[in-house]
Ligand SMILES: Nc1ccn([C@H]2C[C@H](O)[C@@H](COP(=O)(O)O)O2)c(=O)n1
């Protein structure tokens with residue numbers, strides 16, 4: 001039995017799997033988003049998930065979606081993509097690929113473009129109808145950032161930890 005395995009993970013399964021697992025660190029009760037940034041030669045450079053900035057307690061800042069804007073999460077949460085960009089300490093992300101479980105918003109699109117990321121692979125696009133995502137796609141298109149939907153393979157990855 002000296003043949004190589006054939007059921008190994010594809011690059012897309014591997015990196016989207018890492019992005020999704022990163023999202024499992026999120027304390028957001030509604031949407032757990034994960035991101036994984038990869039070099040052109042398929043090396044993982046950084047990861048992130050949505051959460052409050054350092055020093056802003058998960059137990060004190062609000063997780064609500066509705067109500068007075070100062071009492072909802074939206075003013076305070078750092079998105080997974082921005083965290084992944086900011087977590088990178090190695091220099092340039094020029095030409096990198098971003099795997100993300102939810103399509104980037106307009107604010108993350110600006111950071112993605114300015115960081116030099118050239119490709120986005122996303123899983124869910126549940127906010128496609130919102131101005132934030134419409135504006136995001138407009139900027140990504142103008143800047144020549146390619147994006148495509150991850151093609152789910154249906155493979156179940158079980159890890160006992
Ligand atoms: N591309 C995105 C979009 C959203 N997020 C974060 C921001 C919030 O924590 C959550 C969305 O909450 P919802 O309105 O679905 O309750 O996801 C992100 O990290 N990346």
Ligand SMILES: [Zn+2]
Pocket residue numbers: 079081104105106107108109
């Ligand atoms: Zn965002």
